[in-house]
Amino acid sequence: MFRKKLHTRLLAAALLVLVSGKFTACEPEDWMLSIDCGDCYGYAPDSANLIINLTINAENDSVPLTFYRGDYEEGMIDWQDTATTEEFYLYSKMNSNYTVRATYRSGDKIIEAFDADNMELYNANAECGSPCYIVKGGIFDVALPE
Structure with missing residues (x-):
């Protein structure tokens, strides 16, 4: 017993x-428990879109973004732009680590939000058949808390 x-x-x-x-x-x-073969590329892309989720509101109708190749502390700026929608895309090199900084205003204060991720290519030939390449990562959340 x-x-x-x-x-x-x-x-x-x-x-x-x-x-x-x-x-x-x-x-x-x-969080995915399985591979979605509908996301397959039939070739191995060398670049794909980074996806940045951010906050656009009355006080922040445009948000400056700075993209760093590698860690923020390394200081290697890859790209700078300004977002005017809550989802922003930047076509970037695959198999690289990126850090994104969003700069918000709150009254007379500046709020900086950071997120980092590695965008890499996953070979899903075994799961989906050959050829099948899936982009993993490259999704950033620099939205302000609600």
Whole structure:
């Protein structure tokens, strides 16, 4: 009886660890339990769109964005632009780490929001058939908290 309870508890604990690890990942695409073959490219692209989610409101009808190749601390500016919509796209080199800085106003204060991600190419030939390449990462959330 004791052995059966121990076995059940160990099995439940192992299942909990496996499931919680999948849903505590940092990136939205990490939450996927399966590959969406509809996202396949038939070739290996060398560039794709970075996707930046931000806040546009009455006080911030345009938001300056600075894109860094690598970490912010390294200071290598890749691109600067201004967003006027809540979703912004920037066509960028694949297999690179990027950091995005959004600069907001709040009264007479400046608020800076940062996010970093690695945009990489995943070869999904085994899951979807050959050839199939899927862009992973490159999604940034620099929106102000509500």
